[in-house]
Amino acid sequence: MVSKNLKFLWVMVFLLSASLIFLPACKKEGRKGRSEIEEAALKQYVPPGEWDEFYLFMSGGHSGQVYVYGVPSMRHIRTIPVFSPYPATGYGFDAETKKMLGEYTWGDVHHPALSQTNAEYDGRWLFVNDNANGRIARIDLRTFKTVEIYGPIPNIAGNHGSAYITPNTEYSLFATRFSIPIPKGTYAPVEEYATKYKGIVGAVKIDPQTGHMSEGWQVLLPPFNYDLGYGGRKVSYGWAFWTCYNSERATGKLEVTASQKEKDYIVAVNWKEVEKVIEQGKYEMIGGAKVVDASKVPGIAYFIPCGKSPHGVDVSPSGEYIIGSGKLNPSVTVYSFSKFMKAIENKDFEGEEDGIPVVKFESVREAEVPVGLGPLHTQFDDKGFAYTSLFVESAIAKWRVGPPWDVVDKIPVAYNVGHLTVAGGDTGKPYGKWLVACNKLSKGRHLPVGPSQPESAQLIDISGEKMRIIAEAYPEPEPHYAVMVPRDLLKPIEVYVRNVDNKDPNAIWSEAEARQERKGNVVEVWAMAVRSYIAPYKIECEQGDKVIIHLTNIEEMRDEIHGFAISFYNINVVPDPGETLHIEFIADKPGVFPYYCTNFCSALHQEMQGYLVVKPKRIARLEKGLLASLKP
Amino acid sequence: MVKLKKLSSLLLLLSSVFMACSIPLPLWTFWVRSYQYPEGLVMHVYLYKVGGRDLVEINVLNHYIGMKPLKNEDFPQFKIFPFWVGGIAILTFIVAFVRKKILVLLPISLTSLFGVYGLYLLYTKLYEYGHNLSPKAAMKIPPFTPPILGTNKFAQFTTLAYFDVGALLILISTLLMAIVLGVNLLVKEDKNV
Numbered sequence: 047m048v049s050k051n052l053k054f055l056w057v058m059v060f061l062l063s064a065s066l067i068f069l070p071a072c073k074k075e076g077r078k079g080r081s082e083i084e085e086a087a088l089k090q091y092v093p094p095g096e097w098d099e100f101y102l103f104m105s106g107g108h109s110g111q112v113y114v115y116g117v118p119s120m121r122h123i124r125t126i127p128v129f130s131p132y133p134a135t136g137y138g139f140d141a142e143t144k145k146m147l148g149e150y151t152w153g154d155v156h157h158p159a160l161s162q163t164n165a166e167y168d169g170r171w172l173f174v175n176d177n178a179n180g181r182i183a184r185i186d187l188r189t190f191k192t193v194e195i196y197g198p199i200p201n202i203a204g205n206h207g208s209a210y211i212t213p214n215t216e217y218s219l220f221a222t223r224f225s226i227p228i229p230k231g232t233y234a235p236v237e238e239y240a241t242k243y244k245g246i247v248g249a250v251k252i253d254p255q256t257g258h259m260s261e262g263w264q265v266l267l268p269p270f271n272y273d274l275g276y277g278g279r280k281v282s283y284g285w286a287f288w289t290c291y292n293s294e295r296a297t298g299k300l301e302v303t304a305s306q307k308e309k310d311y312i313v314a315v316n317w318k319e320v321e322k323v324i325e326q327g328k329y330e331m332i333g334g335a336k337v338v339d340a341s342k343v344p345g346i347a348y349f350i351p352c353g354k355s356p357h358g359v360d361v362s363p364s365g366e367y368i369i370g371s372g373k374l375n376p377s378v379t380v381y382s383f384s385k386f387m388k389a390i391e392n393k394d395f396e397g398e399e400d401g402i403p404v405v406k407f408e409s410v411r412e413a414e415v416p417v418g419l420g421p422l423h424t425q426f427d428d429k430g431f432a433y434t435s436l437f438v439e440s441a442i443a444k445w446r447v448g449p450p451w452d453v454v455d456k457i458p459v460a461y462n463v464g465h466l467t468v469a470g471g472d473t474g475k476p477y478g479k480w481l482v483a484c485n486k487l488s489k490g491r492h493l494p495v496g497p498s499q500p501e502s503a504q505l506i507d508i509s510g511e512k513m514r515i516i517a518e519a520y521p522e523p524e525p526h527y528a529v530m531v532p533r534d535l536l537k538p539i540e541v542y543v544r545n546v547d548n549k550d551p552n553a554i555w556s557e558a559e560a561r562q563e564r565k566g567n568v569v570e571v572w573a574m575a576v577r578s579y580i581a582p583y584k585i586e587c588e589q590g591d592k593v594i595i596h597l598t599n600i601e602e603m604r605d606e607i608h609g610f611a612i613s614f615y616n617i618n619v620v621p622d623p624g625e626t627l628h629i630e631f632i633a634d635k636p637g638v639f640p641y642y643c644t645n646f647c648s649a650l651h652q653e654m655q656g657y658l659v660v661k662p663k664r665i666a667r668l669e670k671g672l673l674a675s676l677k678p
Numbered sequence: 679m680v681k682l683k684k685l686s687s688l689l690l691l692l693s694s695v696f697m698a699c700s701i702p703l704p705l706w707t708f709w710v711r712s713y714q715y716p717e718g719l720v721m722h723v724y725l726y727k728v729g730g731r732d733l734v735e736i737n738v739l740n741h742y743i744g745m746k747p748l749k750n751e752d753f754p755q756f757k758i759f760p761f762w763v764g765g766i767a768i769l770t771f772i773v774a775f776v777r778k779k780i781l782v783l784l785p786i787s788l789t790s791l792f793g794v795y796g797l798y799l800l801y802t803k804l805y806e807y808g809h810n811l812s813p814k815a816a817m818k819i820p821p822f823t824p825p826i827l828g829t830n831k832f833a834q835f836t837t838l839a840y841f842d843v844g845a846l847l848i849l850i851s852t853l854l855m856a857i858v859l860g861v862n863l864l865v866k867e868d869k870n871v
Contacts, residue, residue: 576738577738578816601734602732602734602735603732603734603735603738649742650742650816
């Protein structure tokens with residue numbers, strides 16, 4: 047008994063002394079971990095009221111919107127509605143934005159592109175594409191509002207390889223992801239895909255002063271799936287590149303049928319040459335657009351072989367290297383633009399597709415970089431490194447642009463990264479410092495919110511030799527590409543200055559001017575909102591009248607935003623300080639409908655209301671008859 | 679006739695320039711500070727208008743207590759003041775060339791009159807705005823007169839009022855005239871006139 051107890055005692059003593067030795071060690075280990083966390087937290091911390099260093103514009107995918115985040119805080123600051131109505135800012139409810147959206151109430155935003163001058167961001171506009179309905183939209187970065195939507199662009203279906211911009215914002219690129227018989231509306235059974243369906247790539251012209259978009263050019267290509275695009279810069283200026291998959295020209299289960307060939311292509315289009323041949327009249331009008339047939343007009347398009355089902359095509363800051371990423375490859379292929387030029391000169395071709403030359407792979411390839419499995423997209427930093435997202439491997443590889451073309455670092459990301467972005471990483475002058483990985487799956491890293499889950503966006507510090515994950519945000523579905531720009535490059539306004547930013551002839555600036563006028567069946571109202579009233583206090587019309595309201599928010603103080611909603615009429619517009627918006631509707635429902643301020647503005651915000659009084663047709667008619675009979 | 683010295687003449691010229699410079703500049707400035715206006719609210723009174731970055735916002739806030747909006751139309755004096763001060767500047771300029779000692783009295787009296795009237799007007803207007811509050815106002819507060827100079831507290835707002843560059847220029851200009859007049863009155867007439 048005693049010996050047993052003694053044994054127990056000895057064991058306890060041993061354990062205690064062991065713990066005395068090991069505990070401090072554990073503690074030290076813990077402290078080290080904590081300091082790492084502290085360091086990361088401090089890197090990301092932006093004190094309340096202070097500004098982030100970078101703007102991050104994330105595409106919102108099928109939400110049809112663009113999200114504005116601050117970097118490094120990863121705080122969501124703003125949602126810019128583009129292709130979808132957004133009652134929070136009244137987008138899609140006033141006459142102008144309603145007209146801009148047209149018949150569609152959603153879009154599929156994939157690739158934001160900041161306007162550039164000399165291959166550098168100039169902070170003027172942000173272009174985004176709609177993959178679903180073949181459109182391109184322009185956001186004015188003075189107001190952070192969508193000001194123009196161009197399209198649906200003729201002849202294309204699924205504008206994915208867009209809205210990539212050329213180095214002086216001459217063009218925004220587009221491409222058909224899903225080849226269709228053209229012009230749109232043409233019928234041809236899917237079985238005739240290989241012959242009757244057509245591929246199209248092209249560009250929308252941009253006015254360098256106003257940003258206004260108009261018809262550019264289109265190039266007719268074989269019926270492949272044109273995927274991602276990129277505008278060449280510096281040495282490759284004047285060229286545009288798109289990847290394509292399904293060079294098998296297959297239909298059905300593409301997962302299998304379009305994965306048969308070892309190589310698909312990058313198509314290189316000489317847009318300077320396209321401009322020339324269009325001027326010479328070497329084009330056809332198809333679907334109302336000027337289309338140059340690449341199989342008939344030589345010298346405008348070339349195919350460059352690229353490993354299995356390529357996705358991203360990215361051009362290095364110098365413009366010399368073109369990086370092709372095959373989705374099912376364990377490496378990226380680096381092509382040399384000067385070698386490509388030489389191959390064209392020497393007619394170093396290995397075949398053709400519908401008469402369009404395919405340059406010899408070996409003669410244009412510069413290097414093969416073993417980045418890892420499933421490379422999708424590549425961005426560049428300011429120190430001569432490239433960063434490639436690896437979807438299948440769920441990682442980001444950092445590699446040297448130039449000999450020995452080696453992978454220098456790799457970091458796992460959670461999970462399955464799609465696009466990635468480095469500040470200025472798609473320009474001739476990358477800023478580096480931060481990288482954001484736009485991951486496709488978050489798999490419950492956030493507070494559980496049910497089966498519909500957000501994505502994950504991870505902030506990675508790339509200022510040192512080793513990449514480090516610093517923070518994480520959970521954007522709504524679904525960021526594809528994103529662009530990051532230093533905050534100093536943007537100079538947004540806070541108030542529409544009267545007679546400067548707002549020259550609307552229907553704007554009114556005082557209560558005294560508030561009124562309504564009738565012209566036939568149209569009731570026109572000049573209204574104003576200010577803390578804490580909306581004038582006029584009532585709007586009177588008859589059932590069936592068309593009502594037009596010109597509403598001006600006459601505030602001059604920033605953030606004094608007023609909303610104007612009419613209950614049961616599905617109307618909610620939100621004019622910013624100094625802004626005039628226009629509301630148009632048919633007053634088809636008789637009765638009394640309150641209108642009120644939806645955007646909380648002041649202590650007496652609740653009092654900010656009025657009534658829309660719609661006289662029933664019957665009574666209105668009776669009154670009119672009575673009036674007529676009373677007339678002598 | 680007693681003539682002014684060269685130096686006095688120069689001082690009068692300077693005085694004239696100062697007086698003229700005050701015309702486009704703010705005479706009186708009124709600041710409102712509170713936590714939710716990080717940059718504060720500011721308005722200015724000029725010879726010819728009420729203005730400043732936040733005049734509209736100040737009017738918006740004041741309407742809640744039933745104060746009338748500050749509007750140029752309520753100050754007919756704005757049509758006269760620039761000519762009054764401009765006139766003094768021209769007059770001083772002429773006197774500097776004519777160099778008659780006694781004539782200095784003319785701009786001095788005009789500018790003094792302006793000063794007294796200006797202050798009187800500012801005070802009565804402040805009194806008026808602070809006392810003619812609409813009985814139908816959303817917030818009813820006891821009538822008050824905002825101070826012409828210094829700080830005041832109202833609810834979460836702190837106000838600060840002071841005379842601005844324009845008024846200072848007029849003051850300096852007047853002081854210069856006074857110096858010229860004073861020195862020339864004191865100095866014996868036989869000494870290098």
